[in-house]
Amino acid sequence: MKNQFFGDLRDLFKYDLILNILEKNDSLQHLTFIPMLNKNDSSNEGNKRDFQKAKIHNLPGTHNEKLVEFLEPYKDVKANERDINSIESYFNSKDxxxxxxxxxxxxxxxxxxxxxxxxxxxxxxxTNSLIFIDPDIGLEVKYSREKHLLYSEVKNLYDRMDQNSTIMIYQHFPKFKKHPDYLHKRFLELKEKMGVLPLYTSDNEIIFFFLVKNETTKNSLQRVLDCYENEYERLKKVKRNMFIYSVPLQKIHQ
Incomplete structure (x- = not known):
């Protein structure tokens, strides 16, 4: 992740989803935010800040008017003056x-x-934490760099976290790859490396993967994700299409 993109629509989705998970899961008493912060650059990819258009299209996070009100002004802040640490004050205001x-x-x-x-x-x-890992791109590829999160790093945190905690991973869909096939590949890799099948939600641009240690936590989190996805047609449509057009993904859930 980069400071220059703080406060964009992906952040709206990200932080609203995190708030929903924290508010609806009593075992999660704390957010541990692990930003794999990269230096700003000249790119503008993904820097979407049209909040009014997002509301019209009912994009994830737009129902949270207070969060929209907090993030929207960052579109007028210079890129080199944005700071991901600004989100701390919002979470503190929500106790x-x-x-x-x-x-x-x-x-x-x-x-x-x-x-x-x-x-x-x-x-x-x-401990008793939602552990959110935010790389610039996502999970490792063949030639991983500082923009990627290694499976060994996820495994280390997964082994060290307690039974009540949950790992949440930010992941971009890569260009020129079919999304169901890519999702299936990552599911298999996470299951192989971690020994558990992840949960996920996606808006067809980014994915959030979740790893838990026990069925009680998994079932509770799945209910939260289901309720959240029901608020936003885009999330429901993506989940539906993933299952309709990807036979391997259907099989992996059986």
Missing amino acids: HKISIYKGQKGLYFEEQVRKEYFSEIPRELL
């Missing part, structure tokens, strides 16, 4: 505990410090 993990080696997530970055996360941040 939700949030820890934005920064690591020990500096502001940005870089390849040479990634091992220490994840291994030094305190255990108290992995």
Whole structure:
């Protein structure tokens, strides 16, 4: 992730979904936000900030008027002045505990410090927590860099977190790949690496994967995701299409 994109429509979806999960799951008492923060660059990809159009199309997060009111002004803030840490004040105003993990080696997530970055996360941040990992792109590819989250890093956090915690992972859909096929591939990889089948929700641009340790937590989270998806037709349509057009994805759920 990058500071320059703070407050865009993807953030609206992201933070509203997180709030829903925290508010409807008593075992999650804390948000541990692990931003794999990369330096700003000249790209403008994904920097969508037309909140009025988003409301018209009923995009995820737009029902949360207070969050819209908080994020929308960032469209007038210069890109180099935006800061992901600004979200802390919003969560505090909602009486939700949030820890934005920064690591020990500096502001940005870089390849040479990634091992220490994840291994030094305190255990108290992995207890009764929604552990949100936010890479710039998503899970590892063949030639992974600082924009990618390695499966070994997910496994490390999954093994260390307690039974009540949940891991949430941000993932972009890649260009030029069929979305159901890509989702199926990631499902298989996560199941192979973690030993559990993830839950997910998607707006057909980004995916959020969820990993839990027990059936009670999984069932509770699935109910929250189902209720959230029922609020937004786009989410329902994506989930429906994933199952209709991807036989492998159907099979993996059986």
